[in-house]
Each structure stands twice: as C-alpha cells, then as structure tokens.
Amino acid sequence: MKKNLKVVAAIIENEYNEVLCALRSPQMTLPNMWEFPGGKVESGESLNDAIEREIMEELDCKIKALDVFHDNTHEYENVIVNLICIRCKIVEGLPTSNEHSELIWFRRENLESLRWAPADIPAVNKLISE
Ligand SMILES: Nc1nc2c([nH]c(=O)n2[C@H]2C[C@H](O)[C@@H](COP(=O)(O)OP(=O)(O)OP(=O)(O)O)O2)c(=O)[nH]1
Numbered sequence: 001m002k003k004n005l006k007v008v009a010a011i012i013e014n015e016y017n018e019v020l021c022a023l024r025s026p027q028m029t030l031p032n033m034w035e036f037p038g039g040k041v042e043s044g045e046s047l048n049d050a051i052e053r054e055i056m057e058e059l060d061c062k063i064k065a066l067d068v069f070h071d072n073t074h075e076y077e078n079v080i081v082n083l084i085c086i087r088c089k090i091v092e093g094l095p096t097s098n099e100h101s102e103l104i105w106f107r108r109e110n111l112e113s114l115r116w117a118p119a120d121i122p123a124v125n126k127l128i129s130e
Pocket residue numbers: 005007008009028029030034035036037038039040079081083117118119120
C-alpha cells in the first residue's frame with residue numbers, strides 16, 4: 001500500500017504581488033521541480049505549527065500562518081501526498097535557501113512557466129486565476 005503524507009506548503013507574497021517559489025534540489029525527491037516551501041506535518045502538530053517550523057528550518061525566517069489557501073491530494077507513483085497550501089506572512093528575517101537550489105519571487109501570472117511538482121498545479125492555477 002502507498003504511504004500517505006500530509007504536507008504543508010507556504011504561499012508567501014511580497015508587496016509586488018510576487019509569490020515565493022522554491023526549486024527542489026537534485027538530491028531531493030521530485031528533483032528539479034518547483035514547489036512552495038514546506039514539508040511533512042509531524043504527528044501531533046497543528047498545520048500552522050508545522051508550516052512555521054518548516055519555514056524556520058528551510059528558509060531561516062519567521063512566518064505567521066494566515067489561512068488555508070488550497071488543499072489537494074495527489075497520487076504519485078510511490079506515495080500519496082495531501083498538500084495543504086497555507087497563506088503566510090513574513091514576520092522576521094528574509095527567506096534564505098538552506099536546502100533548495102533556488103528561491104525566487106515570481107509574479108502570479110508567470111507562475112505557469114515553471115515546472116511544478118504535480119501536487120502543486122491546482123494551487124498554482126488558483127493563484128493565476130484569482
Ligand atoms: N515541501 C513541499 N513538498 C511538496 C510540495 N509538493 C509536493 O508534491 N511535495 C512532496 C515532496 C515530498 O514527497 C513531500 C514532502 O515534502 P518534503 O519537503 O518534506 O520532502 P523531503 O524532500 O524532505 O522528503 P524525503 O526526501 O525526506 O522523502 O511532499 C510542495 O509544494 N512543497
């Protein structure tokens with residue numbers, strides 16, 4: 001049976017309506033695909049605590065979770081990912097890439113030009129069409 005993963009990802013927008021996008025490194029699963037930064041929810045952890053912890057670990061900056069933007073379940077070849085995208089705002093610091101190959105701020109209308117992890121595509125489409 002495939003493993004089910006509960007994953008939170010941060011939708012962080014700046015004052016120019018640009019969204020923070022992260023490129024998964026060649027060493028990660030889903031290598032060289034774009035994603036919203038985040039990671040697996042640990043047992044007993046709330047979604048907000050999980051995204052705030054993951055962003056501190058991955059991007060070295062403090063965020064506040066605002067609300068759930070999109071919730072999608074995607075079946076990959078080996079795993080089923082429940083990806084919960086949460087709108088967040090930066091409270092302290094600037095995002096720094098600890099684990100990703102690249103971090104960029106991208107305008108919503110240009111998001112479709114990136115090669116996204118398949119689970120992210122519905123959230124990306126919602127961002128573009130909003
Ligand atoms: N962080 C994040 N993960 C995503 C997104 N979309 C998507 O399919 N995933 C998948 C990739 C991973 O299989 C899973 C968990 O993310 P993770 O960031 O903890 O993955 P990881 O590389 O640490 O996983 P692993 O190598 O330890 O198995 O969710 C996304 O937008 N953000």
